[in-house]
Amino acid sequence: MISFKHVSKHYPNGTTAVDDLSLELPEGDITVLVGSSGCGKTTTLRMVNRMVEPSSGTVSVGGRDILEADAAELRRGIGYVIQQAGLFPHRTILDNIATVPLLLGWGRRKARARAAELLELVGLPAGSGKRYPHQLSGGQQQRVGVARALAADPPVLLMDEPFGAVDPVVRTQLQNELLRLQSELRKTVVFVTHDIDEAVRLGDRIAIFRTGGHLVQCAPPAELLASPADDFVAGFLGAERGLKLLSLSTLADVPQEPAPADDGTGSADGTGRWRLVTSGRGEPLGWRDTDGPDGDEAPLLPVRPLRDTDSLLSALDESLASPAGLVARVDADGVLTGVTGRDRIHEHAGRRHAEAGRTNAKATEATPDPDASVTA
Numbered sequence: 442m443i444s445f446k447h448v449s450k451h452y453p454n455g456t457t458a459v460d461d462l463s464l465e466l467p468e469g470d471i472t473v474l475v476g477s478s479g480c481g482k483t484t485t486l487r488m489v490n491r492m493v494e495p496s497s498g499t500v501s502v503g504g505r506d507i508l509e510a511d512a513a514e515l516r517r518g519i520g521y522v523i524q525q526a527g528l529f530p531h532r533t534i535l536d537n538i539a540t541v542p543l544l545l546g547w548g549r550r551k552a553r554a555r556a557a558e559l560l561e562l563v564g565l566p567a568g569s570g571k572r573y574p575h576q577l578s579g580g581q582q583q584r585v586g587v588a589r590a591l592a593a594d595p596p597v598l599l600m601d602e603p604f605g606a607v608d609p610v611v612r613t614q615l616q617n618e619l620l621r622l623q624s625e626l627r628k629t630v631v632f633v634t635h636d637i638d639e640a641v642r643l644g645d646r647i648a649i650f651r652t653g654g655h656l657v658q659c660a661p662p663a664e665l666l667a668s669p670a671d672d673f674v675a676g677f678l679g680a681e682r683g684l685k686l687l688s689l690s691t692l693a694d695v696p697q698e699p700a701p702a703d704d705g706t707g708s709a710d711g712t713g714r715w716r717l718v719t720s721g722r723g724e725p726l727g728w729r730d731t732d733g734p735d736g737d738e739a740p741l742l743p744v745r746p747l748r749d750t751d752s753l754l755s756a757l758d759e760s761l762a763s764p765a766g767l768v769a770r771v772d773a774d775g776v777l778t779g780v781t782g783r784d785r786i787h788e789h790a791g792r793r794h795a796e797a798g799r800t801n802a803k804a805t806e807a808t809p810d811p812d813a814s815v816t817a
């Protein structure tokens with residue numbers, strides 16, 4: 442959908458911001474650009490909507506060379522979200538969101554109706570539409586920034602450190618919201634961040650840049666974590682590369698044992714000690730230690746049931762927290778399907794973690810080919 446072919450950007454002062462970049466960004470994916478400050482991420486992003494023009498090479502969107510498109514028309518098909526939202530301070534929230542539809546000549550009523558729809562889509566109360574940007578929190582303003590970028594339903598969304606200025610809790614909420622929106626909208630998203638954890642959470646692909654505007658590696662997060670191209674990438678991914686890999690691996694492949702009977706005749710751990718108490722619908726409610734002085738009357742200890750889509754990292758955490766040393770597994774409706782023992786979780790997590798560990802040696806041996814072009 443978006444393609445860079447041998448693209449370079451040199452500024453008049455002699456700075457090379459982007460150096461011979463070849464990269465394909467697939468339609469409907471989130472591609473995250475990461476790297477240290479000044480490595481050319483923003484320049485790369487801005488070349489997509491021609492806010493910066495390439496010195497050489499070709500950038501195309503939807504198969505069309507952007508230099509052949511009318512810049513204003515091109516930008517209307519590309520949503521743009523920046524840090525601190527960049528809202529117009531003297532316009533209401535609804536009018537901010539309606540900016541592009543109004544430019545497109547939709548008419549006031551239709552543009553406002555669309556803005557109201559988007560306000561809801563990004564999780565803001567309808568009443569906030571009449572307010573002004575300074576009357577909203579930083580996180581709410583970012584949501585408005587996303588709504589404004591989506592207003593004309595553009596196929597492409599450029600996001601330049603959109604969540605960089607909000608606190609970690611709000612940031613996580615905004616990341617979750619973006620993933621939820623993306624599962625519905627399937628935009629082609631280019632997302633710039635400094636934060637590798639954000640990149641791993643959000644990216645279908647991560648492109649890592651090095652100072653001087655060189656793209657070093659572009660790959661899906663799990664592949665990047667398991668096989669960094671060189672020491673620079675391994676270093677950028679951080680010492681906890683193995684744990685990050687566990688956060689991306691799911692429980693789906695980890696076998697489970699049949700769920701224990703809840704009627705007092707069976708136990709979950711095979712010793713007869715721990716019983717997993719469920720509701721009438723079969724939802725796990727808590728662990729009961731039948732060996733204690735209270736026996737069958739013992740108070741329930743907390744259980745955090747996990748689905749197949751939950752991560753191995755969550756499973757590891759729950760296996761350590763669970764008093765029974767067992768992870769309760771549930772289906773999409775929250776109904777108990779079985780249990781998995783701590784040992785089995787540890788064995789799977791250990792195997793996955795080792796994949797990241799083993800490739801440390803590989804990364805050290807690897808000699809990156811400076812002439813190689815990287816495709817997503």
Ligand SMILES: Nc1ncnc2c1ncn2[C@@H]1O[C@H](COP(=O)(O)OP(=O)(O)OP(=O)(O)O)[C@@H](O)[C@H]1O
Binds near residue numbers: 452456457476477478
């Ligand atoms: N208009 C300009 N004129 C001259 N040099 C520029 C200009 N814009 C950017 N640069 C330089 O180009 C290089 C890449 O800048 P860019 O903003 O793309 O990096 P970045 O990776 O987005 O950095 P950051 O993470 O700090 O935002 C930097 O060295 C920057 O100083």
